[in-house]
Amino acid sequence: MKNMNPRLRGSLEISVASVGFGFLGIFGTWAFESGMKVGELLSYRFALAAVLLWIFLLLFRPSWVKLNLRQTIIAALLGIFGYAFFSTMYFIAIDGLSVTLAALLLYTYPFWVNVFSHFFTQDKISRKEALCLVAASSGLILLLWGHIEVRNIWAVAAGLGSAISYAIYVLLSGRLQKDVRPISSALYVITFGALALSLFHHPHYSEIKNLSHIQASSILGLAFVCTIIPLTLELAALQKLKSTEVALLMMIEPITAALMGALIFHERLTPVQIVGALIIGAALVTNTLYSRPTKSVE
Template sequence: MKISPRLRGIIEISIGSVGFGFLGIFGKIAFQSGLSVGEFLSYRFTLAALLIWIFLLLFKPDWIRLSKKQIFVAAMLGIFGYAFFSTLYFKAVEGVSVTLAALLLYTYPFWVNIFSHFFTHDKISRKEALCLIAASVGLLMLLWGHLEVNNFWAVAAGLGAAISYAIYVLLSGRLQKTVRPITSSLYVITFGALALSAFHQPHFSDLLKLTTTQATSILGIAVISTIIPLTMELAALQKLKSSEVALLMMIEPITAALLGTWYFHETLSLRQLCGALIIAMALVANTLAKKPQPE
């Protein structure tokens, strides 16, 4: 049975969102083991870049080639997209509660839809708007908890992370339509690693001193929460509208909540379970409301 491009895109972004959902697990393990935010981010992207370079050099060396224009685009996406967004998000975590930081970050589907509506040809239909509102309500129910603000600039950083990520999603969808997703990931992650390493200036010599737990968390986030989801996201953006991809990525907080109950033995309240269900129903309704694009 032949799978339509649209269905492939839905499957790809669903896989990617689940991978991103593991971020909290690996991050919490790493921070509890003594790694700093700067070390963790720099090691994460550097290892991910090295793994993709080794894989492509060994098995698909032709896939490394990219035009100078596309390398420049990938560099900008890596530096001002992923590196900038990641730094802003963790700056937000330093000044507000983790719950509020997550709520601020997950406003990005809203920004993607707004930017798409006003700056691209992807106008929002009434059904899409209703699904977005329903998913946002579900997200609020799922993540609502201890909200604390110690620094106004941390709130601004949280919103900045959401807006910068929304811009990243939109630009990736428009500027990298013809680039192999794994090749795009290679350069986006590489330039992201360079930018994060320059900003945080970790001591890479300390890699030899990592504990097994720290090394495992870095390897896990590099593969499961960086290489796989970033590649899947870029692949999906070549088949679906940016606004639809952004909404489907709300599978990520559901995954994170379920993983928290499994790994950290956290409990979900009835309100949180209802929130997760509302998000899932909104995503299904939005997906079913779309008419498949002609092949």
């Protein structure tokens, strides 16, 4: 894989990461149906991911734990104001909106990545990239369109806040961590995210021993499949592709979520949803095949 074209490798990394993130809804649904609260689930997810990653690296790659002070501070800020803030905003949105509307608001983040990148960086959006983004966004609306409900108007702001904060996280990660080993960065992003979530939500870690089998399995799945693997691969992809490309390719996540919902929860995909998924897929393939090359750190 090291001899693979960096752009192709980055595209594969973010595609696999997006599939991993797509399982969030599966494990989250099982956990919520078993009676877990949002705060404790988020805290347990990141705390377990941090513990597993620390154990693995200390046992097999202890030298990878070391980061200089500047990169440690950057990773800490990304973990606190990136993942911890984004996750909390998103689940506040879910609490006050229908899941469909919360998801639609969250997935405006590729739009925000492109806007911020165009105005605040040297990566200007080409006409082709803009058309792909519009096509993918249209497909997303078709894929996720369903029950729209607003129970708390402030939850709409939280939904947009989750999208904007995640867009900023993607942009800053792509620019500030180009020379950092992805798994080392992920270690500190996840660790500081776990600390921030624990301070904000005050989970009772002493109750972990009382978790049911389904709750423990859901947390393990969230920690490994939806956090360690995708977060590390996302950071790796950001070293090879433009932030705008990564943001667009991450729209594989809602396709994965819809397909897994159909396979596991037997949710019926309507013809409109299938058309939406195909439109997203076509836009992603077109953008990946014909994107302008970018510099790689390799």
